[in-house]
Amino acid sequence: MATDTGWFRFSATSSETFRVAGELVRCGAEPDVIFRELYEQGTLARVRLAGRVLSRVTLDCDGKLAYTTVQWSDFEELGALTSDTEDLVNEGLMIAGTKAAFIAIEQANRQVKVSFRSRTDVNVAAVAEQFGGGGHKQAAGATLPGPFASALQKALDAMRAALG
Known part of the structure; x- marks a missing residue:
């Protein structure tokens, strides 16, 4: 519940969410x-992966x-797990002026797993x-077939179109 609601900050969080959370705490x-x-x-390894991934953030x-x-080589070189990427997509939304991130x-x-996020009407x-x-x-999110560069370009093109 906490992660699905972004720790109660996403717009879909309702009074019912808080009621259930309160009941869980009570229990x-x-x-x-x-x-x-x-x-x-x-x-x-997760901290090092996060540093590498964040250094690659690109604005468009x-x-x-x-x-x-x-890329898969990042996991191999750093000894990181795919689960170590959890929530890194949200870092892009912390940049002033961004409306979406992936x-x-x-x-x-x-294959290439793509996670998409938006904080607006996108x-x-x-x-x-x-x-x-x-x-x-x-x-x-979606999973696209490789190669990596092709999948990245498809995701980028789709997000550009969504942002108009």
């Missing part, structure tokens, strides 16, 4: 422990789009659906 859930287990138990569409990439992550089978679910994926208006 013994410890929000600080949950947060620590999810976000403060990383490995050195007059600063409205931020995107970055992870991260393209090459998998071991050379419907990233519609973008993901173009590639057989899906999700929500502000958070969606």
Whole structure:
């Protein structure tokens, strides 16, 4: 619940969400422990991967789009896991002026997992659906066939079109 609502900051968070969260706390859930287990138990490899991925952030569409990439060689060189990329896509939305972001992550089978995010009226679910994926208006994903450069270009072209 916490991750699906972005720790209760996404617009789809409702009073019912808070009611259920309150009930979980009443029954013994410890929000600080949950947060620590999810976000403060990383490995050195994850921190190094995050640094590499964040150094690649590129702005496009007059600063409205931020995107970055992870190639399979990054995982191999750093000893990182694909799960170490969790939430890195959201970093692009922290840049002033951005309306949408995506991260393209090459998998071991050379397919490319793309996670799309938006903080505006840009419907990233519609973008993901173009590639057989899906999700929500502000958070969606798809898996594209490789090679990596081709998949990245397709995702970039689709996001450019979505941003007009």
